[in-house]
Structure formats: structure tokens, C-alpha cells
Amino acid sequence: MQRTMQKKINLPLTDEVIASLKTGDNVLLSGVIYVARDAAHKRMIEAIYKGQSLPFEIRRQTIYYMGPAPAKPGQVIGSAGPTTSYRMDPFTTRLLELGLRGMIGKGKRNQAVLDAIVKYKAVYFAAIGGAGALLSKCIKKADIVAYADLGAEAIRRLEVEDFPVIVINDIYGGDLYEQGKAKYRIKDK
Amino acid sequence: MKKAQDNEESPVAKEVLAQIIRNADIAGKEQIALCQDCGTAVVFLELGQEAHIVGGDLVAAVNEGVRNAYKNGFLRKSVVTQPFSKRVNTEDNTPAIIYTDIVPGDKLQITVMPKGGGAENMSRLLMLTPAAGHHGIIDAVLKATDEAGSNPCPPVVIGVGVGGTAEKTMMLAKKALLRKIGEQNPDAEVAELEKEVLRRVNGLGIGPMGYGGRTTALAVNIEVFPSHLASMPVAINFSCHCSKHKEAII
Numbered sequence: 001m002q003r004t005m006q007k008k009i010n011l012p013l014t015d016e017v018i019a020s021l022k023t024g025d026n027v028l029l030s031g032v033i034y035v036a037r038d039a040a041h042k043r044m045i046e047a048i049y050k051g052q053s054l055p056f057e058i059r060r061q062t063i064y065y066m067g068p069a070p071a072k073p074g075q076v077i078g079s080a081g082p083t084t085s086y087r088m089d090p091f092t093t094r095l096l097e098l099g100l101r102g103m104i105g106k107g108k109r110n111q112a113v114l115d116a117i118v119k120y121k122a123v124y125f126a127a128i129g130g131a132g133a134l135l136s137k138c139i140k141k142a143d144i145v146a147y148a149d150l151g152a153e154a155i156r157r158l159e160v161e162d163f164p165v166i167v168i169n170d171i172y173g174g175d176l177y178e179q180g181k182a183k184y185r186i187k188d189k
Numbered sequence: 190m191k192k193a194q195d196n197e198e199s200p201v202a203k204e205v206l207a208q209i210i211r212n213a214d215i216a217g218k219e220q221i222a223l224c225q226d227c228g229t230a231v232v233f234l235e236l237g238q239e240a241h242i243v244g245g246d247l248v249a250a251v252n253e254g255v256r257n258a259y260k261n262g263f264l265r266k267s268v269v270t271q272p273f274s275k276r277v278n279t280e281d282n283t284p285a286i287i288y289t290d291i292v293p294g295d296k297l298q299i300t301v302m303p304k305g306g307g308a309e310n311m312s313r314l315l316m317l318t319p320a321a322g323h324h325g326i327i328d329a330v331l332k333a334t335d336e337a338g339s340n341p342c343p344p345v346v347i348g349v350g351v352g353g354t355a356e357k358t359m360m361l362a363k364k365a366l367l368r369k370i371g372e373q374n375p376d377a378e379v380a381e382l383e384k385e386v387l388r389r390v391n392g393l394g395i396g397p398m399g400y401g402g403r404t405t406a407l408a409v410n411i412e413v414f415p416s417h418l419a420s421m422p423v424a425i426n427f428s429c430h431c432s433k434h435k436e437a438i439i
Contacts, residue, residue: 066225067265067267069221069225072221078221078265079222079223081226083226083307106307106398108339126400128209131208133223152266152278166201177339179401180396181393181395181396181401182401184401184403186392
């Protein structure tokens with residue numbers, strides 16, 4: 001993303017960094033992110049209800065909603081773009097309450113999640129859907145850390161370098177999907 | 190896609206389109222999947238009525254092909270059994286979704302459309318009344334596209350079925366996605382409607398990946414079939430910007 005300023009950010013997210021992020025900011029993330037999508041979220045929430053601990057320390061962490069394609073020989077990971085986030089909405093408020101601070105996916109969140117982002121001071125980023133080959137180049141290390149039986153849906157720990165995302169929802173209630181659309185909407189008869 | 194990049198007014202949208210093009214270059218050069226969602230394998234068979242399949246089961250053969258392609262091509266396996274409960278991955282992306290039409294001739298045409306889940310989840314089926322007319326179709330597509338927002342990975346291709354019965358119109362919508370981008374329906378009235386819907390959809394402002402812009406859809410393809418006196422079914426099926434399909438004739 002050449003034209004707009006890019007903010008380089010090291011993970012995990014601090015309160016200061018989160019406060020500095022605004023809707024529409026282009027950000028390059030470096031550090032550790034955890035990968036979890038539908039089945040892993042369901043299992044994590046079941047674990048919480050049973051009083052069990054989560055398979056990784058979620059406080060201050062960032063979760064990437066993604067299920068990679070298999071790696072070819074010599075590759076760290078296969079194609080690795082975001083999946084649609086709203087399916088994780090039913091599980092997200094609880095995770096934010098437990099200390100989750102960043103989410104990477106694509107697509108709008110429900111009102112409960114938007115409210116929780118403001119309440120718990122977290123940030124929702126989007127990566128470009130369908131750009132899985134490009135995004136896989138920013139992933140330097142990938143390990144399955146839990147729920148290996150879920151295959152593509154297992155929880156993975158990734159080390160990323162300059163992973164490109166855009167801020168959709170910030171702690172100030174901004175929403176790029178609403179603002180972007182409003183700016184370019186043509187009022188028709 | 191490059192044309193869309195030139196016409197786009199939003200700088201953010203231009204950058205998204207540039208990244209989509211770069212992604213395709215990398216995927217092509219390194220022979221890796223464009224997108225990690227390698228889809229459900231939707232396979233259309235057009236079997237010539239003079240042709241005779243011998244020595245095995247056609248459906249099993251298609252599934253064997255899907256199994257090999259997803260394994261050897263390092264494609265993600267995304268099919269689970271018992272979707273409402275167990276959701277266990279079949280590990281080879283079978284079963285394929287197979288549709289067979291008997292057509293004149295002695296060839297077998299195979300069309301494969303790996304269909305991603307994000308775009309498919311935004312599908313709509315509406316049983317409109319005859320009074321809805323062409324405004325009914327326009328409103329249905331605009332509403333579905335607006336509600337879908339970023340989810341189906343715009344710029345999308347929108348397949349629209351009009352007429353038939355509930356399942357027929359959905360098939361029309363799906364098959365409409367197979368049309369080449371830029372090709373219009375041969376019926377002048379339908380072609381006009383396609384142009385109008387595309388213009389209106391691109392006026393929604395959703396833009397590439399929903400970040401705002403003028404390129405929400407690359408094409409709107411409408412297929413029409415006669416329907417019952419009482420009905421006007423409309424189905425909408427989205428394809429993401431990858432819009433993958435491939436044909437072969439044997």
C-alpha cells in the first residue's frame with residue numbers, strides 16, 4: 001500500500017498502540033499472532049464454560065481468522081488469507097472480556113462485538129480476502145499449538161513480518177465499512 | 190481487474206485492486222492457491238447423448254479426480270460431514286457437488302467451479318410475486334449485495350436467476366457465474382437489465398473488500414427461464430473476485 005502512510009507495529013498490542021490506531025489506518029504487523037476460526041472458537045468457548053484453561057494465553061493477543069491451504073514442500077504455509085469474521089461473533093465478546101485485544105479477518109461484525117471493541121479497548125483489522133498467496137509471504141513461522149485434529153481449523157501460532165492489514169473498527173467507534181461506503185455511495189432514484 | 194483499477198476513484202480501492210493483481214501474479218508464478226479457500230468442488234457435466242460411459246461409475250470418477258486434484262495441488266480440503274453436529278472433515282474435499290445434463294452430441298464437457306464458502310454464504314432466494322417486475326429484481330440484487338458488504342470478497346461477480354421454480358432459479362444463478370466477464374445475455378432486454386443492475390450495484394459504494402469505492406461488482410449476469418403464472422422466483426449467487434472455473438471436453 002504505497003500511497004497511504006503505513007504504521008509499523010510490533011505485537012503484542014499495547015494500550016498505547018491501540019489508542020493510536022484509527023479506522024482506515026494501514027498497518028504492518030510484526031510478531032506473534034494466533035490463528036483460530038469456526039471450529040476452534042467453538043471449542044475454546046466450550047473449554048471456558050467447562051472451567052478449563054485456553055490452549056494459549058489470550059491476554060493482549062491477536063487472533064487471525066484463517067484456515068490455511070497446505071504448504072508445498074519448502075513453504076512455511078500455504079495460501080493464508082482471512083475468512084469472514086461474523087461467524088466468530090457469537091464467541092468474540094467472551095474472548096475480549098478475557099483479554100483478547102486484536103482480531104484480523106474480513107467483513108462486518110455484529111453490534112455486540114462492536115460495543116465490546118469499544119468497551120474492552122480492542123481493535124479489529126481486516127486483511128485482503130482472496131490475497132492468500134501474497135499474505136503467506138509475510139508468515140515466517142507457523143506451528144500448530146492446539147486442536148491438531150481440526151486440520152485446517154487447528155489453532156496455529158504464527159510469526160509474521162510486516163503483515164498488511166487495515167483498521168476497520170477502532171476504540172473510538174469508527175467503522176471503515178460504514179465510512180467507506182458512505183463516501184462513495186451514489187444516491188439513486 | 191486492471192480496467193477496474195484505472196476507473197477506480199478511491200485511492201484505498203486502487204491499492205486493494207493492485208494487491209489482488211499482485212496476489213494473482215505470485216499464485217501463478219509459484220503455483221500456489223490464489224486463496225486458501227479452495228472451495229467446494231462444483232462440477233457440471235454435459236454428457237452427449239451419443240456418448241457411453243463404460244467401465245466404472247461416473248460419479249465415483251469425478252470424485253476421484255477431485256480427491257487427486259486437492260491432494261496433489263496442495264489445495265485446502267473444506268468439506269465436512271454432518272454439518273449440523275459433528276462437522277468432521279472428509280480430508281479429500283469429496284463429495285463434489287455434481288450436476289449432469291444430457292445434451293446432443295457424443296462428447297463429455299466437464300466444468301469445474303471451486304466455490305468458496307464466504308461468497309456462497311451470501312446467496313439469496315426470493316419467491317417474488319409477478320407484480321414485482323424488473324424493479325423487484327433490481328431491489329433484490331441491491332439489497333443482497335448491500336447486506337453482503339465485504340463478506341463475499343468484492344469486487345464480486347453476481348449471478349442472478351429469474352424464473353423457473355425455486356431450485357431451477359438457483360441453478361440459473363449459479364450457472365450465470367460461468368459466463369465470461371464482459372459477455373452480456375443475448376436477449377437485449379435482459380442485457381439492458383444487467384447493465385442497469387451493475388451500474389446501481391457499483392453505486393452502492395461498497396468497493397473492493399468493502400473499504401469504499403466504485404468497484405463493487407465486475408459483472409452482473411442474469412439468466413431467465415419461464416415460470417408459473419403465480420411466480421417470479423429470483424435467486425442470487427455471488428462469486429468472489431477470484432471467480433474460478435475451468436472447462437474441458439473429452
